[in-house]
Amino acid sequence: TQACLSAIDAADALGAFAHKTPELALERAAAADKRIAAGDAPDMCGIPVGIKDLFCTEGVPSQAASKILEGFKPEYESTVSGKLRDAGAVMLGKLNMDEFAMGSSNETSVYGNAVNPWRAGNSDAALTPGGSSGGSASAVAADLCLAATGTDTGGSIRQPAAFTGTVGLKPTYGRCSRWGIVAFASSLDQAGPMTKTVRDAAIMGRAMMGHDAKDSTSANHGVPDFESMLTGNVKGIVIGIPKEYRMDGMPAEIEKLWADGTAMLKDAGAEIRDISLPHTKYALPAYYVIAPAEASSNLARYDGVRFGYRAKLAPGDGITEMYEKTRAEGFGAEVQRRVMVGTYVLSAGFYDAYYNRARRVRALIKRDFDEVFAAGVDAILTPATPSAAFELGKQVSDPVEMYLNDVFTVTVNLAGLPGVAVPTGLDRDGLPLGLQLIGKPWEEGELLNTAYALE
Numbered sequence: 001t002q003a004c005l006s007a008i009d010a011a012d013a014l015g016a017f018a019h020k021t022p023e024l025a026l027e028r029a030a031a032a033d034k035r036i037a038a039g040d041a042p043d044m045c046g047i048p049v050g051i052k053d054l055f056c057t058e059g060v061p062s063q064a065a066s067k068i069l070e071g072f073k074p075e076y077e078s079t080v081s082g083k084l085r086d087a088g089a090v091m092l093g094k095l096n097m098d099e100f101a102m103g104s105s106n107e108t109s110v111y112g113n114a115v116n117p118w119r120a121g122n123s124d125a126a127l128t129p130g131g132s133s134g135g136s137a138s139a140v141a142a143d144l145c146l147a148a149t150g151t152d153t154g155g156s157i158r159q160p161a162a163f164t165g166t167v168g169l170k171p172t173y174g175r176c177s178r179w180g181i182v183a184f185a186s187s188l189d190q191a192g193p194m195t196k197t198v199r200d201a202a203i204m205g206r207a208m209m210g211h212d213a214k215d216s217t218s219a220n221h222g223v224p225d226f227e228s229m230l231t232g233n234v235k236g237i238v239i240g241i242p243k244e245y246r247m248d249g250m251p252a253e254i255e256k257l258w259a260d261g262t263a264m265l266k267d268a269g270a271e272i273r274d275i276s277l278p279h280t281k282y283a284l285p286a287y288y289v290i291a292p293a294e295a296s297s298n299l300a301r302y303d304g305v306r307f308g309y310r311a312k313l314a315p316g317d318g319i320t321e322m323y324e325k326t327r328a329e330g331f332g333a334e335v336q337r338r339v340m341v342g343t344y345v346l347s348a349g350f351y352d353a354y355y356n357r358a359r360r361v362r363a364l365i366k367r368d369f370d371e372v373f374a375a376g377v378d379a380i381l382t383p384a385t386p387s388a389a390f391e392l393g394k395q396v397s398d399p400v401e402m403y404l405n406d407v408f409t410v411t412v413n414l415a416g417l418p419g420v421a422v423p424t425g426l427d428r429d430g431l432p433l434g435l436q437l438i439g440k441p442w443e444e445g446e447l448l449n450t451a452y453a454l455e
C-alpha cells in the first residue's frame with residue numbers, strides 16, 4: 001500500500017486518481033495485516049486497489065467525474081466496493097473517468113483527462129487511456145495499484161483495457177450488483193475488474209460478484225472459483241469468428257492481431273468456426289438510442305436539491321430556474337447531448353420510431369448470439385477496438401467519430417453477455433492492442449480460461 005501511495009503521488013501528471021485516500025488506505029492496510037496474521041485472509045486481503053469514481057464510497061467523494069456531484073460524499077458504500085472492502089482490499093482512492101461514464105477517451109471528465117502511460121514510438125504526444133474507465137486503466141497500467149474497478153455500459157472496461165495493455169472483464173448482466181453505482185443506462189451497466197493478468201481478473205471478479213437483494217436485476221447464480229478453472233486447456237472448445245466484425249477499412253494490424261489470436265487458439269486445440277451475427281451493423285445506432293434514453297431518465301434526479309451542486313440563484317428565481325441553471329452549469333456538453341437525445345427518442349411523437357425500434361433491434365442482436373451458442377459455439381473471438389489508443393484531443397470534437405470506438409463492444413452489453421479484453425500484441429508504434437472474447441451467460445470461468453490461453 002505504501003509503495004502504491006508513493007507511486008500515485010509521483011504520477012499526478014497521469015491524472016488517474018481524482019481523489020486520493022491515503023489515511024484510509026493505511027488504516028485498511030493495517031487491518032488487513034491483522035487479518036493475515038490471524039489466518040483469516042480472503043484472496044483480496046491487503047491488495048491495494050483503485051475504485052472508479054462512479055462507485056459510491058462511504059464518506060469519500062463520489063462524483064462520477066461531474067460538476068453536478070461536487071461535494072457529494074455518500075453515507076453508504078456500493079455493494080461491489082463494499083464486497084471488496086469486506087474481503088480486505090485496500091482502497092487507495094477514486095479513479096478518473098468520463099463524466100457519468102459517457103465517453104471513450106476520459107476527456108469528458110470534470111477533473112480533466114487521464115493520460116495513457118504508454119507512448120507511441122518516439123512521439124511525445126499524450127495518448128488517451130480510453131474511456132470511460134480511463135483512470136482505472138491508466139492506474140493499473142502504470143502500476144499505481146494492483147487492480148481497479150471499472151464499469152462497462154458499451155465498452156468502458158474493455159476498450160480502456162485494450163488501449164493500455166491490461167485485462168478487462170465485463171461480466172454477464174446481473175452478476176455484479178448495481179446498487180450504489182451511479183446509474184448511466186441501467187439495462188446495460190455492469191461493474192467488473194480491470195487487472196494486469198487474467199488470473200487477477202478471475203480472483204477480483206469473483207470477489208465483486210454475487211446476488212444482492214438491493215438490486216432487483218442482480219442474479220441469484222452461484223459464483224464459482226474462477227481461478228481454479230484457469231487450466232489453459234482449450235482442446236475441443238469451439239471458437240466462432242463473426243464475419244460481420246471484419247469491417248471495411250479495418251487496419252491491417254487489427255486484421256493480423258485477430259488472425260494471430262485465431263491461430264493461437266487453433267494450435268492449442270480449439271475448433272475455429274466461421275459464424276454470422278447478421279444484426280451487428282445495427283448495434284451501434286441501437287445503443288446510441290437506448291443508452292441516452294435510459295441516461296436521460298436516470299439523470300433526472302440531479303436537480304440541485306438532493307445531491308451535490310446547486311447553481312447560484314438570482315433574486316426572484318424560482319424552482320424552475322434552479323433546476324435549469326443547476327443542470328446547465330452542472331452537466332458537461334456530452335452529458336447534455338445525451339440527455340437531449342434521450343429525451344427526444346422517448347418523447348411521445350418519436351418513441352415508436354426510435355426507442356421502440358431500437359429495443360426490437362436489441363432483441364434481434366441477442367437472438368443472433370443465442371442461435372450461435374445453441375449451434376455449439378462456446379466463445380466468440382473479435383478485436384476489442386478498431387484501433388490502438390489515439391491522441392488526446394483528436395476525436396473529442398466529433399461525437400460520432402468517438403462513438404465508433406465502441407463498434408466491437410456494444411453488442412455484448414445489448415445482449416447482456418460476458419466479454420473480456422485481453423492484450424495480445426503491439427501495433428507498429430509499439431502500442432498495445434487487445435482481442436475480445438465473448439462468452440455464454442454465466443460462463444465467465446470458461447471465458448477467462450480461453451482468455452488465459454490467449455494471454
Ligand code: GLN
Nearest residue numbers: 101102103153154155156
Ligand atoms: N463509450 C460508450 C459511451 O460513451 C460506452 C461507455 C460505457 O461503457 N460506460 O456510451
